[in-house]
Structures are given as structure tokens and as C-alpha cells.
Amino acid sequence: MIIKDYWFKVLVGIITALIGVGYTAVEKRIDTIExxxxxxxxxxxxxxxxxxxxxxxTSWLKKSNSRIENKLDMYFDKRYNRGFSRSGTSVLPGNNWERMLNKK
Structure with missing residues (x-):
């Protein structure tokens, strides 16, 4: 009986030590993550x-960009008789973008 009690106490001690080491490692890892x-x-x-x-x-750049876009819109409106936007899509019915490009 004494031998069984001894090995049981040793086993409980080892398990407790392993749990303590594992708990300490987890605490350190949590501290590191925090x-x-x-x-x-x-x-x-x-x-x-x-x-x-x-x-x-860059706020000045946004203002400058909008001024440049306005100038480009004015140029394209004059160049293509207000029939097209800068993206090349027709804004008036019946106009053909390819025809306008080939007309140059």
C-alpha cells in the first residue's frame, strides 16, 4: 500500500507540475499577445x-483635378459639338462615336 501511495503521489505531483508549466507558458503567451x-x-x-x-x-490636388476635368469637358464639348462626353459615349441620340472619330 505504501508503494501505491508513493507512486500515486509522484504521479499527481508530475501532473500538477506539467499543468503549472503549461499554465505559465500560456500566461506568458497571453502577455506577449497583449x-x-x-x-x-x-x-x-x-x-x-x-x-x-x-x-x-492633397485637398488642393482634388480642386486642381476638378478644374482640369472641367477644362477637358469644355474642350470635348466644343470639339464634338456637345454630342459626346469625354468617355466617348454618345449623349445625344443618333450620334455615332466611330463616325465622329473618322471624320477628323
């Missing part, structure tokens, strides 16, 4: 700030 998550949150905030700055820096 630290990585904090770093990612900081990087996300920095990226959001950069996006806001880039959008502010």
Missing part, C-alpha cells in the same frame, strides 16, 4: 494621423 496588440493599436493611431495629414495635403 503587448503586440498594444503596439498595433499605437501603429493604427499613427497611421490614422498620417491619413488625415495626407488628405489635408
Amino acid at each position: 503587448a503586440q496588440l498594444e503596439i498595433l493599436k499605437e501603429k493604427e493611431a499613427a497611421c490614422a494621423e498620417r491619413i488625415v495629414r495626407i488628405e489635408a495635403d
Whole structure:
């Protein structure tokens, strides 16, 4: 009986030790993941700030782009007698884009 009790206690001790080691490893891994998550949150905030700055820096480009588009629209309206848009699709019924291109 004493031998059985001894081996049972050894077995319980080994299992307890393994559970403790596994639990410690899991805790360390959780701490590592939480630290990585904090770093990612900081990087996300920095990226959001950069996006806001880039959008502010490029607002003039959007205005310039719309002015250029307006000038192109005016050019195509004059060139093709207001019958076509810049994309080449007919805006008036009965007009044929290929015919207009070959007419040049």
C-alpha cells in the first residue's frame, strides 16, 4: 500500500507540475499577445494621423483635378459639338462615336 501511495503521489505531483508549466507558458503567451496588440493599436493611431495629414495635403490636388476635368469637358464639348462626353459615349441620340472619330 505504501508503494501505491508513493507512486500515486509522484504521479499527481508530475501532473500538477506539467499543468503549472503549461499554465505559465500560456500566461506568458497571453502577455506577449497583449503587448503586440498594444503596439498595433499605437501603429493604427499613427497611421490614422498620417491619413488625415495626407488628405489635408492633397485637398488642393482634388480642386486642381476638378478644374482640369472641367477644362477637358469644355474642350470635348466644343470639339464634338456637345454630342459626346469625354468617355466617348454618345449623349445625344443618333450620334455615332466611330463616325465622329473618322471624320477628323
